[in-house]
Amino acid sequence: MAIYLSPSMLSIDFTKVGEQLAIVEQAGVPYIHLDVMDGVFVPNISFGIPVIKGIRKASNMVFDAHLMIVDPERYVEQFRDAGADIINFHVEATKDPAGCIAKIKESGAKVGITIKPKTPVETIKPYLKDVDMALVMTVEPGFGGQKFMADQVPKIAQLAAWKKEMGLSYDIEVDGGITLDNVREVLDAGANVIVAGSAVFGKEDIAGAAKGFMEIFKEYEAK
Ligand SMILES: O=C(CO)[C@@H](O)[C@H](O)COP(=O)(O)O
Numbered sequence: 001m002a003i004y005l006s007p008s009m010l011s012i013d014f015t016k017v018g019e020q021l022a023i024v025e026q027a028g029v030p031y032i033h034l035d036v037m038d039g040v041f042v043p044n045i046s047f048g049i050p051v052i053k054g055i056r057k058a059s060n061m062v063f064d065a066h067l068m069i070v071d072p073e074r075y076v077e078q079f080r081d082a083g084a085d086i087i088n089f090h091v092e093a094t095k096d097p098a099g100c101i102a103k104i105k106e107s108g109a110k111v112g113i114t115i116k117p118k119t120p121v122e123t124i125k126p127y128l129k130d131v132d133m134a135l136v137m138t139v140e141p142g143f144g145g146q147k148f149m150a151d152q153v154p155k156i157a158q159l160a161a162w163k164k165e166m167g168l169s170y171d172i173e174v175d176g177g178i179t180l181d182n183v184r185e186v187l188d189a190g191a192n193v194i195v196a197g198s199a200v201f202g203k204e205d206i207a208g209a210a211k212g213f214m215e216i217f218k219e220y221e222a223k
Contacts, residue, residue: 001192003217005210006031006064006173008197009055010046010144018058020206027207028214031062033175033195034084035144038069041093042142049075049082056083064193066114066175068141069093073100080107088112088135088173091124101130112173116141121155125162131170133193134159138186139176144197148177153189160190180212187220 009032012020021032034052039045052063065084069075072089073096079087087109094100097113104111112133113124117140124134136155139146159172174186175195183194196213203209 001221003187003192003194003220004030004062004171005200005213005217006033006062006193006195007200007210008033008035008144008175008195009201010035011197011201013201017055020201021055021059021061023206024200024210025059025061027210029061029210031064031086031193032059033197034063034065035197036065036067036069036079037142041070041090042068044142049078052079052084053082062086064088064112064173064195066112066135066195067093071095073103076100076103076107076109080104080109084109086110086112086133088114088133090114090116090141091127092116092119097124097127098130101127105130112171115155117149117152121158128159128162128168128170129166133171133173135173135175136191137176138174138178141176145202146177148179148182150182150185153185156186156189156191163190180209180216183213183216187216 037044037046062085064086066088087104110132114135138152172191173193174191178196179199
């Protein structure tokens, strides 16, 4: 199974966005994770549609948008038009997850459904047949650089088991506190899209850090 690195732009140096995006893209990183925060769903505000539209011109990476906003269905078309290839929404953020999935599909983007640490994984089971990705948060969403919550790993294993049982093919993405030291734990459980913010953009050698993850992925892909 192919495994993808999705560095989180939350940890990028915003005085050097174009430069640092080019560094990861040239290192062969396939995705960029775009953490959109509204100050309501999470206690932080990051960036939104105009920033994504701007960087779209500077990058051919897959834009993996993670909407940490309430009622995400309101903005699906704008994020798609800005250049999002994957739109992840939080199941906790909408009264109508099925409607939100339909809207994202209609926009032509891939659909991701996301759960916070306190949300049981069973909450998203009814929607798995309709999504391209399930995203497990391994920190409370809102900030980069937090400590990995190892107690969330069984959710990844459960999603991997359901995927097999139901004959589905959704990606399993993991986000929060991932480092070179703990990434094997989530890969062993069945994750195949790995978000890393401070462990990539927070490092002096950004390309080297990204390559460090991708070397580990190669081991798993060869298994
Ligand atoms: O969505 C979030 C935080 O809400 C994440 O994408 C983090 O920004 C990842 O950063 P690290 O934990 O890897 O530093």
